[in-house]
Amino acid sequence: MRVGLLSREYPPDVYGGAGVHVEFLARELACLVDLEVHCWGEGRSAGVVRHRPWTALDTANDALRTFSVDLSIAAALAGRELVHSHTWYANLAGHLGKLLYGVPHVVTAHSLEPLRPWKAEQLGGGYALSGWSERTAIEAADAVIAVSGAMREDILGCYPALDPARVHVVHNGIDTALYRPDPGTDVLTRNGLDPHRPYVLFVGRITRQKGVPRLLRAVRDIDPATQVVLCAGAPDTPEIDREFRDLFGELSRVRAGVHWIPRMLPRADVVQLLTHAAVFVCPSVYEPLGIVNLEAMACGTPVVASRVGGIPEVVEDGRTGLLVDMDDDFETSLARALDRVLGDPATARRMGEAGRERAVREFGWDAVARRTVALYEEVVKQA
Template sequence: MRVGLLTREFPPDVYGGAGVHVEFLARELGPLVDLDVHCWGEGSAADRAAGIQRHRPWSRLDDANDALRTFSVDLSMAAALQGRDLVHSHTWYANLGGHLAKLLYGVPHVVTAHSLEPLRPWKAEQLGGGYELSGWAERTAFESADAVIAVSGAMREDILACYPALDPERVHVVHNGIDTALYRPDPGTDALVRAGVDPDRPYVLFVGRITRQKGVPHLLRAVRDIDPAAQVVLCAGAPDTPEIDREFRTLYEELSAVRDGVRWIPRMLPRPEVIQLLTHAAAFVCPSVYEPLGIVNLEAMACGTPVVASRVGGIPEVVEDGVTGVLVDVDDHFEAGLARALDRVLGDPVAARRMGEAGQERAVTRFGWDAVARRTVELYEEILGGRKQA
């Protein structure tokens, strides 16, 4: 079976959960199918030898809206997919490329939904009128796809609510996964010291992009009121817009003025350093206002760390409230709820350790990437088998 996997992010350029998903899915799919990966970037001979084709936006569009630049990459991807038996796209950045390949070559198109444009209205701040184009590309691809994979049960409900023309039988749940051989507790503390974090003092950790979806402004306001003995460590970069970047910096400066032990790490850290930070955190915090699943919560759990997270989207399918962490309702009292939940974990190290151990067991037993890949290939086979019978 010859499969084309379409994505914006692929190593070494991974900045979000969708990129992590594709990285590990591709690794596990490789032994199971004849796989080509199509992603953004500048290609090399080594990439081509490994079955990776990188595409860049057309230079004539360097000053154009990002949505138009994305569409130029989609055209390049579609042109390179001849000879594939099936194409599988991830995020709106690649969905149109998969849809065009379906039309051009008559092959099935599978879409994995990592988020939904109608549920991210703040993207208009980033894309301007391009937000209408990104929504159009996503809707067109979803409604025409042979199958849509939702990364959680909550995500499946959102897909069907946003796109009622989509046949529910074509929407399948395949949860995100975690590599528990890679994400596991690391007793070392050298990465903490390099980051300016005191290993002997508890800290609350955030890892994610600076975006309204991730709820970073809410977090910066919430942690003003938590136990002053705790450090606050923010591995936060890749701001969506200059506006959210300025807002983040202002809130960070205000927070730093009222409490000590606040550390901002704006660069993308190597994965081993992130794992070490996750391991030693007293609590990992995920304040997202929208989250189809949240791979980063799985990563924290696999490292044995309790999670404080918002009760939205697919997060409750990962974080078991009171068992592997604490869930907080996103309501008018969200920031106060975050502060209370963090103090609850910080104030009871024995219970926190119990949550961390339960989270690690849950990550190991229920969310392996090998199972994700097998289920994905089964879906490919069902689609191709159905076409042959028809």
């Protein structure tokens, strides 16, 4: 089967969970189908075609620039028997490919524009365009993949015109050979951390979705012996960037051992930071699954996360970590949950071991790819 896999992110330009998903899914799919990846970027390599926004739109709204990439991708899909798009950045390309070439279109929904109203802060009027492209593609898709059961409910809630029989759950995966405990500590010392002091770790983008401002307020009052490490970059807007910097400055003035790593680290560095964290924290206000929690679990680290979206399908409350309700007392409850894990190293170690076991047992990418190809075959047969 000749498949076109469509995504904004693809190595080396991966900055979020959807990009990680596409990277590893593509690696496994290439062993099962004739795969061609279409993504943003420059140039062409074996099995990968990169597309850039039209230069005439360099100063235009980002949504229009995205649509120009989608047109370029759609024009290049001739000969594909099925197209599979990821995120609104590529959904329109998949939809146009379906119409242009008469082939099935599969959509994987990693998040939903109606549930991310803060994106209007980043895209302005382009937010209406991103929502339109997502709705158009999802409602017309031959199949929609939800990365969690909670995500499936969200999809059907946002798009009630969609036939529930066309929405399938295929969980995100994790490469447990790459994400595994690393005993080294050179990355810690290179980034100014004290390897003899416990630390709470956050890894993610500076966005409203990831709940970073709430985290910065919550950790003000956790055990003062604990370091706070923020691998946080790619702010959505200048406004959220300024808010983050202000809160980081305030936090640094009231407690010692606060570290901000604003650059994107190599995967091996992130693995080592995950391995040695006393606890990984995920304070997201919206998370269809939360692949970063799987990464932490695969490295043997307990997770404290908000009880939203698909996170409870990954983090087993009381077994691989602790879940915190997203309510008015969230920041206080988050701080107390972090202190519970920090204050009980034996339980934290057991949670970390259970998390690694769960990641290996249930979230391998080879299984994700096989389930995805089985869906492709079903869709093509019905077309």
